Amino acid sequence: MRLLLIEDYRPLQKSLAKGLREAGFAVDITGDGREGLWYATSNDYDVIILDLMLPGMDGLSLLKKLRAKGRQSHVLILTAKDTIEDRVTGLDMGADDYLVKPFAFEELLSRLRALMRRRYQEKNSCIHIEEMRIDLTTQRVWRCREELQLTRREYALLEYLAMRAGQTVSRTDIWEHVYEFNSSASSNVVDVYIGYLRKKIERPGKPALIRTVRGRGYILGAQV
Amino acid sequence: MRSLRARLLVGMISGILLLLIVFSVIIYTVVRRTLVNQFDASLAATAQILAASVEQDGDKIELELDIQKMPEFQRVEHPAYFQLWRHNGAVAVRSASLGTDDLLRLDGSLDAPVFRALQTRSGQPGRAVGFKFAPKIESRGRKRYQQSAEQQLLTLVVARDASGLQYQLRFLLWLLLLASLGTIGLSLLVAVFVVREGLSPLNLLAAEIAVIREDNLAVRVGTERMPAEMVPIRKRLNELLSRLEASFNRERRFTADVAHELRTPLAGIRSSLEVTLRRTRDVNEYQASLSDCLTIARNMQAMMDNLLALARIDAHQITFRRDRIQLAKLVNSCWRPFSGRAIERSIVFENRIPGEMNCESDPNLLSIVLSNLLDNAVEYTNKEGQIWTAGRHADNSVEITVANTGCRLTDEEASQVFDCFWRGDLSRTNTGMHCGLGLALVQKIIRALGGCAAAEVTSTGIFTVRLSLPAKRESLSIQ
Structure with missing residues (x-):
């Protein structure tokens, strides 16, 4: 899942980016409001973490412009402004969640996961596909009751495919939602990671879970 | 007396009491004088009738009328009295009501009779009138009224019981006293009502003030209909x-x-x-x-x-030193901690303050001021920009300016830079060191040192903070 972190306080920006990446998110970072708007409108982020007091353009103006452009990315406002009026204004202007600084990092992660599930209409924090179980909270995966050892990137790829299970997911979608903007990965890296995933999740004698739709992308889920 | 109500009541009642006393005294005096004058006029009229009836026939003095038989002099209770003296002081005639007693001899004249209060034989208060007059002369069967050589000057005194008059005056006195007491009582009731009504807006105001707490200070008291x-x-x-x-x-x-x-x-x-x-x-x-x-x-x-x-x-908890400060030297020492950051961003710094320029102030506080200004300048100057300081003497003050390029503030924003927590943009990029307190502190210190600070920005983006300090400190504003 891909996040945009718009936070100008460098120490917080740095620690958040590190924690979020370790939690399996692809994170793009900026500390400027104008640049943040450009990022947000140029990419289809799953969630945008938005500070309100920003240089260049304040967070609320950014949010207003983002919604005016029809962007549907979920927005979590992360700010030191804690009054009821501030929260009401933020949520009424199109934010999906509001978290006041200082905050518990686990709470931020939990809220981000909730926003992700909402984005992909997934109510449950545990996804079952055939005999595969993905726990979105603990980021653990089982196939035929056997736990799989996935790398951070492999898990991110599987989680994205699982969120859109049954749908054809293009390589571009995967690229946009699993890799960061500044990623130096080459264009065939998606195919490579799909290969890694297949090796880890497919079982002999069981139906294939990841199917290739020639020229269009991939579908997670056994063929009916 | 602390109570406004009591003060007003006492004032009003005292005023009414004083007026009542004054009016009562005037009324009593006027009525008494009128009654006494009427009494005296009646007494004088009786005396003149008596005088007109006195005849002198040679050495003999007679009353023409049978005055002694007049009921006034015959009454057993409260009779009238008269006594007639010859010019040599011998009693010529006295009323039967006098018995053998004498009246007080009063030597007035017909035109100006003498009146006097006295006590009658029966111990009652009375009044008497007395005057000298020349009686009619009876000669060869004719009466003459002209004064002649043989005519004697007689003294007549007529007295009458004045207890009726005294009774009327006492009645008047009691009447006035009771009327005054009644008036005072009624006035008290009216005054209490009036004062209470008059002070009711004050009570309303007090009630309005009483409900004001620190969380509803936006409330304003009073109405347009207030007195x-x-x-x-x-x-x-x-x-x-x-x-x-x-x-x-x-x-x-x-x-x-x-x-x-x-x-x-x-x-x-x-x-x-x-x-x-x-x-x-x-x-x-x-x-x-x-x-x-x-x-x-x-x-x-x-x-x-x-x-x-x-x-x-x-809180006025800072103590001031007063030293002679070499400004250029102080600026150089304040700049040192920021020079590294300036070099990183290719910012050029120039200290244009003349070496010999100095002022008398607190070096520690002034160094806090200059450090804050230079820190601020390094933070907000554009890359490859310029920072400079300058100084000059003006009258009895010293003016120090700290300026930098690359400012994007408007004039209006520049006027707000000394407000606590104000920043040019809303960012918290430098929260902690640049949270909008530095320039507020600068202004407070400069004011405490007896000077003033002002900020301005030019159209070319040069931001200047101008400090004006007394060249020689006579006294310190905060001790």
Whole structure:
């Protein structure tokens, strides 16, 4: 899942980016409001973490412009402004969640996961596909009751495919939602990671879970 | 007397009492004089009738009328009295009611008779009139009224019981006394009512003030229908409330600003520590995380130091030194900590203050001022920009300017730079060190040193802070 972190306080920006990446998110970072708007409108982020007091353009103006452009990315406002009026204004202007600084990092992660599930209409924090179980909270995966050892990137790829299970997911979608903007990965890296995933999740004698739709992308889920 | 109501009541009642006494005395005096004059006129008329009836026939003095038989002189109770003296003092005639007693001889004249109060034989109060007159002369069967050589001057005194008059006067006195007491009683009731009604707007105002708490200072007291005398009080009270509200709001805003300024670095520390502790890491990662936290803590400490300095200046808890300061030297020493940052950003610094220029002030406080200004300048000057300081003498003051290029503030924004927690943009990029307290502190210190600070920005983006300080300090504004 891909996040945009718009936070100008460098120490917080740095620690958040590190924690979020370790939690399996692809994170793009900026500390400027104008640049943040450009990022947000140029990419289809799953969630945008938005500070309100920003240089260049304040967070609320950014949010207003983002919604005016029809962007549907979920927005979590992360700010030191804690009054009821501030929260009401933020949520009424199109934010999906509001978290006041200082905050518990686990709470931020939990809220981000909730926003992700909402984005992909997934109510449950545990996804079952055939005999595969993905726990979105603990980021653990089982196939035929056997736990799989996935790398951070492999898990991110599987989680994205699982969120859109049954749908054809293009390589571009995967690229946009699993890799960061500044990623130096080459264009065939998606195919490579799909290969890694297949090796880890497919079982002999069981139906294939990841199917290739020639020229269009991939579908997670056994063929009916 | 502290109670306004009691004061008004006592004042009103005292005034009414005084007026009653004055009017009562006047009424009594006028009525008494009238009654006494009427009594005396009647007495004088009786005396003149008596005098007209006195005849002298040779040495013999006779009363023409049978005056002695007049009922007035015959009454057993409260009779009238008269006595007639010859010119040699011998008693010629006296009324039977006198018996053998004598009346007091009063030597007035017919035109100006003498009246006198006396006590009658029966011990009653009475009044007497007396005058000298020439009786009619009876000669050869003819009466003559002209005064002649043989004519004697007689003295007649007529007295009458005046207890009736005294009774009337006593009645009048009691009447006035009772009327006064009644008036006082009624006045008291009316005064209590009037004072209560008159002071009711004051009670209403007090009730309105009583409900004002620190959380509803936006309330204003009084109505347009208030008595004219209370309008200035209402106006002053509302002005006071406005000032109080502004002060409370300022304090609330300041507290909120402080809390807000602390939230972001605190979030930085918490987030950094929580992320680090989520898994086991190598030593370098722990060190990096702790180093980040330490930097944030230092910045927070700097902010707290600034806040503390502001609070101390406000509370007049700063003691001042007074030394001769070489300004160029002080600026150079203040610049040193920022020179590294300036070089990193290719900023050129120039100290144009003349070497011999000095002023008398507190070197520690002035160095805080200059450090804040230079720190601010390094932070906001454009890359490859310029910072310079200049100084000049003006009258009895010294003017120091700190200027930098690359300013994007408007004139209006430049006028706000000395407000606490004000920043050119809303960012918290430099929360802690640049949270909008530095320039507020600059202004407070400069004012405390007896000077003033002003900021301006030119159309070419040159931001200048101008400090004006007394060249020689006669006295310090805060001790």
